[in-house]
Amino acid sequence: MISNKKITIGVTNLSFHRIAASLVTNILLDMGFEVNRIYEHHEKNFQNLKEGKTDLLTSAWLPSSHGGYRAEVQKTVPLTNLGLHYKPYALWGVPEYVSEEDVSEVSDLLKPEVLAKMNRRIQGINPGAGISRFSAQMITDYNLGEAGYSFHTGTEEDCFSAFENAVANKEWIVVPLWKPQFLHYKHKIRELKDPKGLLGVVDEAVLLIRDDKKDLFSSEQLKVLDSLRFGNDVIAELDYKVSVEGMDIDKVTKTWLEQNR
Numbered sequence: 544m545i546s547n548k549k550i551t552i553g554v555t556n557l558s559f560h561r562i563a564a565s566l567v568t569n570i571l572l573d574m575g576f577e578v579n580r581i582y583e584h585h586e587k588n589f590q591n592l593k594e595g596k597t598d599l600l601t602s603a604w605l606p607s608s609h610g611g612y613r614a615e616v617q618k619t620v621p622l623t624n625l626g627l628h629y630k631p632y633a634l635w636g637v638p639e640y641v642s643e644e645d646v647s648e649v650s651d652l653l654k655p656e657v658l659a660k661m662n663r664r665i666q667g668i669n670p671g672a673g674i675s676r677f678s679a680q681m682i683t684d685y686n687l688g689e690a691g692y693s694f695h696t697g698t699e700e701d702c703f704s705a706f707e708n709a710v711a712n713k714e715w716i717v718v719p720l721w722k723p724q725f726l727h728y729k730h731k732i733r734e735l736k737d738p739k740g741l742l743g744v745v746d747e748a749v750l751l752i753r754d755d756k757k758d759l760f761s762s763e764q765l766k767v768l769d770s771l772r773f774g775n776d777v778i779a780e781l782d783y784k785v786s787v788e789g790m791d792i793d794k795v796t797k798t799w800l801e802q803n804r
Contacts, residue, residue: 548759549577553589553597556582557668557699558786559723559778563602563628565796566773566781567750574764585671586612592751593620598759600751602628607743608673613751621754626771628748629778633674633721635665635681635742636732638710648736649685652692652717660715663692666705667719670696677742678719684739694719706730723778725786 550571554564561582568578581588581597589612591597603609605624608631616622637646646657665682667675678694681687695701702718703726709716710730718732726732750768757765781799784790 548575549579550599550759551579551581551597553591553600554580554582555585555588555602557672558725559782560602561792562778562781562785562796563748563773565792566628566800567599567601567768567771569793569797569800570767570771574760574767576759584669585609589613589616592616592622592753595620595753598753598756602748603751604631604673604746604748607746608633609746622751623754623757624747624749625752625765625769626750628750628771628773629723629775630745631721631723631748631775632745633677633719633742634734635678635737636718636720636734638706638713638716639731639733640713641715641733643733646735648738649681649687650738651735652685652687653690657715658690662709662714662716663690664705665692665694665717665719666702667694667696668699668702673743674719674721680741681737684741723775723782725779725782728779728783729787 552564552568554560564580568580571578581591583591588597588600589609592600593616603613603624605613613622635649645654646652651657652661665678667678669675675696682692682694706716706718706726717735718726720726720732750771752768760768777799781795784795785792
């Protein structure tokens, strides 16, 4: 379908955000739009929305992880939330072979018998991510730093490969993660209890649109975008097919949409 309407979507450049953006892109293509995607880190993604370099942003995690970013944009640019793509939340997890009797909550990481086995380097992703901000606070508030634990930011690959290498060798490790994410589709990862509540709440992942761009859509099209529901398990499965099995992202999401319309 040929269209004279162009839409630019801001996408946080992490695998599961790319999945949600691809699903939305295929829906917009079906509506007749020409779609451009700009991939950036969290802060830059919201900055582009504020500056009008993007019309839509997928997906914003609200109110916890990205609420501050949204509020900053909203000071000057009215925004509307659309849909509920999934319900993400941050977590610290350990491989299933780390017994729950030994490690069930974060403070258990300080037990002498756990310190003797656990890798004290906790490898995360980029510093702007909610899980990274939360994890740095965890090191301080649970006094983990005093016991030799340290949190490090890096790329997705840094984080995931550290976990997978540890699992391959049956080593004890803590992974700062979130749902949805493809590692949950591949591995059984047990979440550690966080009594201090530092990992935030269960967020709602939504599509953000600048209010001054709503007139690009008909009221019916806005209703379609607001009705989108995917879920954590769907995002994790599609993420696995793309990130691990190497399938084409837009073909994977298009097939899912065709089978689940």
